[in-house]
Amino acid sequence: MTQYLSAEQILGADDLAYEDVEVPEWGGTVRVREMPGTERDKFESQFIGKDGVGVRAEGMEGFRARLAAATIVDEHGKQMFRSAAETKRLGEKNANALQRVCDVAMRLSKMSEDDVTELAGN
Template sequence: MAQPLSREAILAADDSNVEDVPVPQWGGTVRVRSLTGRERDRLEASMIGKNGKADATRGLANFRARLVAASVIDENGAPMFTEADVDALAGKSAAALDVIASAAMRLSGLSDSDVEELAGE
């Protein structure tokens, strides 16, 4: 039986995942990282209304663009986009956004059913 992890070991663990994802629509690759718990909670909260249920006016609106903004990093590991870039990203190719969002979801342990549940589907 494996020894239980200590508090220090858990807090010191490098548990982020990074992957270079080819985006043919843009003619190159982007670096995608997994979301932290805080970032995933913030993304999920943006889909939920004040009553704790899916918000029909927000739901999946710009979901992929929000996920891309939260997960794409530059070569130094710094976020490439901010919340202010979401609308501009939403105007990019849906296919390109889907390639990146799919990688970010996989790296962050976010399933399609999680998204559907949050969207109230």
């Protein structure tokens, strides 16, 4: 007989993966966490036009910084970059370092290149 999970069991599950990423360009290690469902929805909505189909006029500008800001967390799992100004400053950091963080974030969040292409409207 199949044992089904209760809502309490599902909501109580610690199910978000994280990975520590060495970033020598920044002089240390950052923790990258998988995006929860609501955060991924919010992240993706930043790129979708008002019509719900097309891409916003600014397109994919700031994609790496936004993804890194959405997934870099402290040792307690709390997002470290919360404001648009912090995200903008993060985008001014080394592109290789940002890409390394984004590669892990995409892998953990099961975000494929096809997902990114779809967001870009290509």
